[in-house]
Amino acid sequence: QLCLPLYNNDVYTIHYGASVLAASTFIRFLISSCFPLFTAQMIGRLGFSWAMSLLGFITVAMIPIPWAFWKWGPRLRKGTRYLRHLEVVEAR
Numbered sequence: 001q002l003c004l005p006l007y008n009n010d011v012y013t014i015h016y017g018a019s020v021l022a023a024s025t026f027i028r029f030l031i032s033s034c035f036p037l038f039t040a041q042m043i044g045r046l047g048f049s050w051a052m053s054l055l056g057f058i059t060v061a062m063i064p065i066p067w068a069f070w071k072w073g074p075r076l077r078k079g080t081r082y083l084r085h086l087e088v089v090e091a092r
Contacts, residue, residue: 008024015089
């Protein structure tokens with residue numbers, strides 16, 4: 001749980017680090033607060049075993065995401081206006 005905030009602080013440095021941390025924390029809490037809204041219906045319709053298996057399959061499907069960020073991360077970061085602005089600020 002500590003990897004993403006540390007990575008964001010390294011990438012966005014002192015200028016945007018706190019904002020990125022706040023935004024990622026908000027998104028994490030927003031997603032986790034939505035789970036109680038659908039888990040009861042999902043378990044009721046699929047049964048406990050299939051509902052938990054579905055969550056496991058979704059988790060397994062997301063395994064390649066860190067490698068995709070490792071491979072295409074520099075190109076993705078070049079496209080953000082925040083990092084372009086940060087390069088200008090640090091060049092001064």
